[in-house]
Amino acid sequence: MQNFHYNIPTEVFFGRDEIKNLGVNLKKLGNRILLVYGGGSIKKNGIYDAITQELKINEIEFVELSGVEPNPRIESVRKGVELCRQNNVEAVLAVGGGSTIDCAKIIASGVYYAGDPWDQVLDENKIVDALPIAVVLTLAATGSEMDGYAVISDMDKHEKWSSGNDLTKPVFAILDPEYTYSVSEKQTVSGIADIMSHTFECYFTRERGAYLQSRICEGILQTCITFAGVLIDNPQDYDARANIMWASSLAINGICSYGQEVAWSVHAIEHELSAFYDITHGVGLAILTPYWMEYVLNEDTTWRFKEYGKNVWNLDGESDMEISQKAIQKTREFFIQLGLPTKLSEVGIDQSYFEEMSQKAVSLDLENAFVPLTAKDVKNILMMAL
Numbered sequence: 001m002q003n004f005h006y007n008i009p010t011e012v013f014f015g016r017d018e019i020k021n022l023g024v025n026l027k028k029l030g031n032r033i034l035l036v037y038g039g040g041s042i043k044k045n046g047i048y049d050a051i052t053q054e055l056k057i058n059e060i061e062f063v064e065l066s067g068v069e070p071n072p073r074i075e076s077v078r079k080g081v082e083l084c085r086q087n088n089v090e091a092v093l094a095v096g097g098g099s100t101i102d103c104a105k106i107i108a109s110g111v112y113y114a115g116d117p118w119d120q121v122l123d124e125n126k127i128v129d130a131l132p133i134a135v136v137l138t139l140a141a142t143g144s145e146m147d148g149y150a151v152i153s154d155m156d157k158h159e160k161w162s163s164g165n166d167l168t169k170p171v172f173a174i175l176d177p178e179y180t181y182s183v184s185e186k187q188t189v190s191g192i193a194d195i196m197s198h199t200f201e202c203y204f205t206r207e208r209g210a211y212l213q214s215r216i217c218e219g220i221l222q223t224c225i226t227f228a229g230v231l232i233d234n235p236q237d238y239d240a241r242a243n244i245m246w247a248s249s250l251a252i253n254g255i256c257s258y259g260q261e262v263a264w265s266v267h268a269i270e271h272e273l274s275a276f277y278d279i280t281h282g283v284g285l286a287i288l289t290p291y292w293m294e295y296v297l298n299e300d301t302t303w304r305f306k307e308y309g310k311n312v313w314n315l316d317g318e319s320d321m322e323i324s325q326k327a328i329q330k331t332r333e334f335f336i337q338l339g340l341p342t343k344l345s346e347v348g349i350d351q352s353y354f355e356e357m358s359q360k361a362v363s364l365d366l367e368n369a370f371v372p373l374t375a376k377d378v379k380n381i382l383m384m385a386l
């Protein structure tokens with residue numbers, strides 16, 4: 001296992017009615033806040049009312065930035081920075097899924113940056129300070145509630161990049177599983193695909209010594225497999241929502257990745273799909289993952305696929321290769337059962353930009369991946385998924 005620095009500073013209030021902790025903890029961060037949210041789901045399901053009541057009771061003034069897009073745009077970040085400056089905002093409260101939280105993070109850092117916040121998206125070293133960030137999570141998927149990452153897009157340039165550092169880790173997050181009852185089936189299963197992909201990225205590494213992290217990954221994957229079907233049948237099953245919500249945070253907060261080099265290979269490729277076609281992140285991951293697995297499976301990597309097959313899918317077989325192949329097939333069938341697409345053509349993607357996408361994806365250092373990928377490899381994977 002490699003050396004690591006454990007740093008997970010986010011305080012979590014998990015469970016029913018934990019919103020009661022919002023006002024008092026926010027008050028410690030400031031008296032004037034920016035409330036950031038998306039396209040209006042929080043108004044339909046009552047979360048907005050619960051939040052604003054907490055703010056009023058605790059005499060916290062707020063200004064609002066609404067309409068943050070799925071795959072959040074840099075234009076929304078710029079608006080948020082402006083609002084913070086005009087209103088002397090002291091903290092940022094994100095209420096929503098990953099898009100809203102990510103947008104809030106770069107707003108928080110952009111306030112302290114004299115230039116355009118897009119510079120900070122391209123270079124995390126330009127994030128030198130940030131307003132404190134608080135989160136009320138409404139969708140279990142990205143884990144943004146407990147990590148420092150923010151993924152922001154400039155659609156005019158077909159660019160979508162991840163940035164962030166320790167300064168953009170939320171100070172606290174409220175995770176009430178009931179807040180995810182209203183998430184649509186499509187977003188629920190896309191979120192589960194995203195959680196599984198974060199776990200795969202941490203699991204399929206070259207490091208063989210991180211035994212404990214591997215077992216945690218397997219537990220998260222089994223949690224996703226167990227509860228996905230339950231949520232399709234009953235979106236209001238509390239324990240299913242709760243387990244998926246906690247899985248979302250643990251998959252990417254560092255617990256799974258510490259002690260090993262994680263290259264985020266499939267994410268690097270998926271971000272290109274979203275950048276060019278604005279597709280849902282989890283959908284892109286569900287399409288790509290089984291093809292990526294097939295592409296990187298070889299005699300040197302069966303040690304890992306075999307463990308995946310045995311420990312996650314309870315498979316056995318004549319040889320490591322056979323178990324590995326069955327495990328990939330199980331993964332594909334699982335995504336199909338969830339109603340997720342299996343081909344890029346199903347979501348309107350053709351090969352027009354594959355060359356450009358492949359070049360951009362490998363700019364994220366995929367040489368150190370589980371299996372190193374060149375631009376040619378990425379293009380091959382995209383062609384397989386077509």
Ligand code: NZQ
Nearest residue numbers: 038039040041070071097098099138141142144149182183
């Ligand atoms: O905008 P509203 O009206 O709120 O609706 C949203 C949106 O349409 C809806 N939604 C959220 N909570 C809901 C709800 N609908 C009903 N009831 C609720 N309780 O769901 C839709 C999708 O929301 P979004 O925030 O876009 O989804 P997600 O959480 O999957 O975030 C995706 C973004 O996060 C990035 C992705 O690339 C993508 O841009 N990622 C961020 C990461 C991070 N910060 O660590 C890591 C991930 O790998 C990922 O790249």
Ligand code: ZN
Nearest residue numbers: 142194197198
């Ligand atoms: Zn993801």
